[in-house]
Every structure is written in C-alpha cells, then in structure tokens.
Amino acid sequence: MSSPITLHNRVKEILYSITGITLTQNKDIMIANRLHKLQRDTNFTGSIEKLLDRIEEGSYVKEFINSFTTNKTHFFREDFHFVDLRDRVLPDFIKQSKEIKMYCSASSTGEEPYSMAMTALCAQEALKQKTKVSIIATDIDTNVLQYAANGVYRYSKSSKEFPEWIKPQKYFQKRVKKNFNDEEILIKIKTEIQKMLTFQIMNLNDSSYPFLEEEFDVIFCRNVLIYFSNEDQNNILKKLFIHLKMGGTLYLGHSENPHDLGDYTKRVGQNIFIKTKELTW
Ligand SMILES: C[S@@+](CC[C@H](N)C(=O)[O-])C[C@H]1O[C@@H](n2cnc3c(N)ncnc32)[C@H](O)[C@@H]1O
Known part of the structure; x- marks a missing residue:
C-alpha cells in the first residue's frame, strides 16, 4: 500500500491531467474523504490504488471527476x-x-x-x-x-438569495412539499x-x-x-x-x-x- 502522500500526489496528477484542476497544499482531508466517497459511489471493492489504476485506464472517469469538483453556487451570486x-x-x-x-x-x-x-x-x-x-x-x-x-431547488422564505428586484414566484412554480417544513419549500423553474x-x-x-x-x-x-x-x-x-x-x-x-x-x-x-x-x- 502506498503512503498517503504518494497516493494523494497520484490523485492530484490524475485530476490535473483530466480536468486541469490544481489541488493546492493542505487538501489531504478533502482528498481522503472524496476517495472514500468515490469508492462507495463506484461500488469498487478493490483497493484505492487499484481504483486509480482503473481510472487511468479510462474507467470510472465520470465518477472521479464528479467526486473532485467543488460546486458551491447560489442564485444571483455577486448580484x-x-x-x-x-x-x-x-x-x-x-x-x-x-x-x-x-x-x-x-x-x-x-x-x-x-x-x-x-x-x-x-x-x-x-x-x-x-x-x-x-x-x-x-x-x-x-x-x-x-x-x-x-x-428544482429548495427555497426558504427567509432566504436573502434573490435580490429585491427579482420576484421568484414569477419564474418558479411551487412543488408539492415532501418532508419539508413551512419555512422551506421546493420550487421548480x-x-x-x-x-x-x-x-x-x-x-x-x-x-x-x-x-x-x-x-x-x-x-x-x-x-x-x-x-x-x-x-x-x-x-x-x-x-x-x-x-x-x-x-x-x-x-x-x-x-x-x-x-x-x-x-x-x-x-x-x-x-x-x-x-x-x-x-x-
Ligand atoms: C464553485 S463552482 C462555480 C459555479 C458558478 N460559476 C458560480 O460562480 O456560482 C465551480 C464549477 O466549475 C466546474 N468545473 C471545474 N473544473 C472544470 C473544468 N475543467 N471544466 C468545466 N467545468 C469545471 C465544477 O464542476 C463546478 O461546478
């Protein structure tokens, strides 16, 4: 089994070669968590090293990319x-x-x-x-x-996500709420x-x-x-x-x-x- 440093460097190299994403220093916990998730998502039963071999051969590439992207966003960000x-x-x-x-x-x-x-x-x-x-x-x-x-998005009535010049009810319809409280509903564009x-x-x-x-x-x-x-x-x-x-x-x-x-x-x-x-x- 390779050391965490070697393993993480290998992940960084593969990620860079496929996506161009450069993971900076101090990302060890993030890499470890995402590798575990990747193993779960792919149901891969072998070692992480074997999984990385398969990714380099062209399998599980989509799952690998989806695991390592950071998708934080919101409506009208930098409005x-x-x-x-x-x-x-x-x-x-x-x-x-x-x-x-x-x-x-x-x-x-x-x-x-x-x-x-x-x-x-x-x-x-x-x-x-x-x-x-x-x-x-x-x-x-x-x-x-x-x-x-x-x-389809979660919408909280107290949310400040939409600027005051946008009336979300004009652009979204309410969805039937399931397991949601009065405060949070589902809305569909x-x-x-x-x-x-x-x-x-x-x-x-x-x-x-x-x-x-x-x-x-x-x-x-x-x-x-x-x-x-x-x-x-x-x-x-x-x-x-x-x-x-x-x-x-x-x-x-x-x-x-x-x-x-x-x-x-x-x-x-x-x-x-x-x-x-x-x-x-
Ligand atoms: C932090 S989100 C930003 C979303 C939005 N632009 C915003 O400002 O809120 C970054 C997005 O870039 C995408 N991304 C990362 N690397 C990419 C690549 N090589 N090609 C295309 N999209 C990429 C990720 O999947 C992710 O959804």
Missing part, C-alpha cells in the same frame, strides 16, 4: 453582475429586438445560468418588449448538469425559462471549445478559474475570448483576473470586461 447585465447590456438588444446569446462556462447546479435568464426576462418586462434570449451552460460534472436540467437554456458537458481543459468564433454577446466565467494554475487560467481565458463578440462582455468571479486579456479589454465594473481588440496568439 452586481446581474444588475450590470440588466441595465447596461440587455436594453440595447431588447430595444432593437436583437437576439442575445450568452454563455455560462461553469454552471454547476444551474443557479447562475437561471439567474442570467431571470435577469433577461426582468429587463424585458421593464421595457415592455421582448427579444430572443439563448443561454448555453456547461460544466464538467455530469451530476450537477442533471440537477440543473431538472431545475418554469418551463418557458428552461427553454431558454441548453445544458451540455464541456471541459474547460480541452484544447478548443465547440462554439463558433464570436458566438456570444456575454460570457460568464466565474469562480472556476480559481481551481487552475495561473498559466492554465490564462489559456482558458484566451480560448473563451475567441467566442466572445467584439464589444461583448466577460464577467469574472470576485477573486479572478483577466491575465493577458487585460490588453484586449476595457474594464467597466468590478470584474466586468468589454472586448475591445481581437487577440492574436
């Missing part, structure tokens, strides 16, 4: 980005009845792309005009993609909103992405770059940038930065960047 989307980006599209295409590049359980959709509907209601809105949402983790596609979104699996570590050049008016890439090395963050951003239209907006998470894109963008708000120049590699 000033949605305010910017509502007030600065969307009105021009809506007034000109021009389709807006948005991309959410690490959508986790769906709260972020559904927040983008609700923001678009809210802006249309305010202007009393409609336009076509489409949102592609991707993640590497198949469990969270399934969760997002179902669109309405079908007409679900139709605005396409969820698909995608690995940001891939060498290129399955989209057209300049396909998107808006790209959200938030709270995912932090899991990558600086060099890999820069490469991901450059790959994403190919798919952002000139004048389009890139939103990054609060502790993320645009790396080399700084010279090709104009900063218009807290981690909000407009594409001003084409990037030549």
